[in-house]
Amino acid sequence: MIHLEGITKSYTTGAQSLQVLKGVDMRVDAGELVAIMGSSGSGKSTLLNILGLLDAYDGGSYHLDGRDMAGLSERRAAEMRREMLGFVFQSFNLINFKSAAENVSLPLYYQKVPRKERTRRAHALLDRVGLLDWAGHLPSQMSGGQKQRVAIARALAANPRVILADEPTGALDSTTSEDVMALLKELNAEGMTMVVVTHENEIAKACGRTIRLRDGLVETGMDVGA
Amino acid sequence: MLERDSWLEVAHNVLAHPLRTALTGVSVALGIFILVVMQGLGFGLQHGVEQQFADDAVNSIWVEGGRTQMPYRGSQSNRPVKLTNADMPGLEAQADTVPSSSRRIRMWGAEVVWANPRGENQTGSFGLRGVDPAHIELERSTLLSGRFINARDVAESRKVAVVGPNIVEELFQTSEPVGTFVRINGILFQVVGTFEDPGSRWENRVVYVPFTTAQGLFRSDDSVDQVIYSTGDMTTDATVVQSARMLSWLKDVKAIHPEDARGVRVDNNNEEYAMYASIFEGIRLFIWGIGLMTLLAGAVGVANILAIGVKERTKEIGVRKALGATNGSIVGLVVMESTVLMLISGCVGLMFSVGLLSVVAPMANHEYFQNPQVDHRIALFALGVLVLVGLASGLGPALRAVAIRPVEALRDE
Numbered sequence A: 001m002i003h004l005e006g007i008t009k010s011y012t013t014g015a016q017s018l019q020v021l022k023g024v025d026m027r028v029d030a031g032e033l034v035a036i037m038g039s040s041g042s043g044k045s046t047l048l049n050i051l052g053l054l055d056a057y058d059g060g061s062y063h064l065d066g067r068d069m070a071g072l073s074e075r076r077a078a079e080m081r082r083e084m085l086g087f088v089f090q091s092f093n094l095i096n097f098k099s100a101a102e103n104v105s106l107p108l109y110y111q112k113v114p115r116k117e118r119t120r121r122a123h124a125l126l127d128r129v130g131l132l133d134w135a136g137h138l139p140s141q142m143s144g145g146q147k148q149r150v151a152i153a154r155a156l157a158a159n160p161r162v163i164l165a166d167e168p169t170g171a172l173d174s175t176t177s178e179d180v181m182a183l184l185k186e187l188n189a190e191g192m193t194m195v196v197v198t199h200e201n202e203i204a205k206a207c208g209r210t211i212r213l214r215d216g217l218v219e220t221g222m223d224v225g226a
Numbered sequence B: 001m002l003e004r005d006s007w008l009e010v011a012h013n014v015l016a017h018p019l020r021t022a023l024t025g026v027s028v029a030l031g032i033f034i035l036v037v038m039q040g041l042g043f044g045l046q047h048g049v050e051q052q053f054a055d056d057a058v059n060s061i062w063v064e065g066g067r068t069q070m071p072y073r074g075s076q077s078n079r080p081v082k083l084t085n086a087d088m089p090g091l092e093a094q095a096d097t098v099p100s101s102s103r104r105i106r107m108w109g110a111e112v113v114w115a116n117p118r119g120e121n122q123t124g125s126f127g128l129r130g131v132d133p134a135h136i137e138l139e140r141s142t143l144l145s146g147r148f149i150n151a152r153d154v155a156e157s158r159k160v161a162v163v164g165p166n167i168v169e170e171l172f173q174t175s176e177p178v179g180t181f182v183r184i185n186g187i188l189f190q191v192v193g194t195f196e197d198p199g200s201r202w203e204n205r206v207v208y209v210p211f212t213t214a215q216g217l218f219r220s221d222d223s224v225d226q227v228i229y230s231t232g233d234m235t236t237d238a239t240v241v242q243s244a245r246m247l248s249w250l251k252d253v254k255a256i257h258p259e260d261a262r263g264v265r266v267d268n269n270n271e272e273y274a275m276y277a278s279i280f281e282g283i284r285l286f287i288w289g290i291g292l293m294t295l296l297a298g299a300v301g302v303a304n305i306l307a308i309g310v311k312e313r314t315k316e317i318g319v320r321k322a323l324g325a326t327n328g329s330i331v332g333l334v335v336m337e338s339t340v341l342m343l344i345s346g347c348v349g350l351m352f353s354v355g356l357l358s359v360v361a362p363m364a365n366h367e368y369f370q371n372p373q374v375d376h377r378i379a380l381f382a383l384g385v386l387v388l389v390g391l392a393s394g395l396g397p398a399l400r401a402v403a404i405r406p407v408e409a410l411r412d413e
Helices: A044-051 A074-084 A100-110 A115-128 A144-157 A174-189 A201-206 B002-015 B018-052 B087-093 B151-155 B165-172 B211-218 B236-253 B269-312 B314-322 B327-360 B376-403 B406-410
Strands: A002-013 A016-028 A033-037 A059-064 A085-088 A162-166 A193-197 A209-214 B060-065 B101-115 B121-131 B142-146 B160-163 B181-184 B187-196 B206-210 B226-230 B264-268
Touching (some): A016 A044, A033 A174, A044 A162, A074 A085, A074 A100, A074 B314, A074 B327, A085 A144, A100 A115, A100 B002, A144 A162, A144 A174, A174 A193, B018 B327, B018 B376, B060 B269, B160 B181, B206 B211, B236 B264, B269 B327, B314 B327, B314 B376
Parallel strands (some): A162 A193, B121 B206
Antiparallel strands (some): A002 A016, B060 B264, B101 B226, B142 B187
């Protein structure tokens, strides 16, 4: 599903150039649940940006679902994100002036799905994450766990091939963390491919496989199936 | 469908932030309101002052005798100076061109008596003027009925009169004055016409009779109280030269000290009007200045609020991008929101200011302040400026916001 070969990325600030990714090779197959671990500065977020088509890479190749992602225009990248990817964030990032159902239907708005159909699908997804009764509530009226479940429903809305989760439990207590991970595993069991960026061993253990980043490279020998 | 959807999205975003919407709205509405009201007041002032000049023809020079203040060539000071019939050809010779002119005899408190059809005498005290035919244009009076004094009236010293609206109202009431006879200071005159003068109240309390008639009946000598010369389409500078020449010629003929300011008066309306015109111009510039500054202040406020609004929405923009929004659609959304917001609040400001002016306008009837009005072009211009500033100020931050990499924007520090 995801195939990276020799991905490099550097940032230039003033006269200094910082090589963040030095040639990342990784592979995620369809239906896998993979954790990406690494200390801060290891290039995790940069990798996630590139996987999420939110940033361009300098060298190497990136194939998503068999398609080469080289040299996408901004518009085309947005289109690919819309069709292929779902995002889940640490701090949920729900739009706070929109209700749960409106948040979930937002990706469908960008897919130009008609309004009635959007609402219908948003309600079905909220039902799937067990929050149908909360459809009309604003994020500020919900608990952290509920918010993250709404965010997961939103990530599912566009019917993506891959869900990218960035520290999905980072802002949650341990009990709710388990609930959220259970939900992600359930979705994975239904066939959804997932990449979870985390620094928590507990979470990584719950995933099928762990990829460790250190100084812009994948640590070899650690890429082992659980 | 999509069109309707994006408008709904805009409406939702605007209504979901009442404070931001209210702040932006109020500053836009206030900017427009102040600009339009200021312009309206400016126009009121201008109309008022223009009204002051509606009394007499602008292109005219007025000459009249006075009283000396300095002894000169053997004459004592405090000597009355009178223009006479004999001075007229010489004075006229000083002019470059005289398209028309009128001599004037002035009398205060002439007793006018009209015997109504029931035989009752209607009496009133009014001003009387002996004039030449061109006087009606020089004084900017309007003939209401009948005719004005004509050349034959003057040549034959006919006893005919043209009366003002106050005389009609007080003596004749509903009767038709033209064709009837009145006694002026005991002498019978036929009323041949009626007029009105928009310039001032006093002008409407006047009876006009032929110059020669007035001089013959009410003056013991051949004196002329005043002469009015039209300057036609001469430039203001040329009229200044001409009036100076008339003055020095008169001073010489009448033996008035060259520095005596009171011996004889030559008033140039051209010059005075040019002076007032430059004052109007100054007032107008001043009002424009204030208006533009207010607009600028409003625009800066709007830009500020929009910039803060977009910054506050960095996360939201990141989310939208991650969910598949293109940069273009995000910038479009932000710009559309600010434009809609500014157009609506600008219109609200416009409505309030137009409303205020239309309420105030009928009450505003001071001598120097009349008929304040809204110039629609200015209102539309102001609205356009605000919308443009809004677009520009929303565009910059929106472009910067979409340039941020979403995963960083969405990460908690």
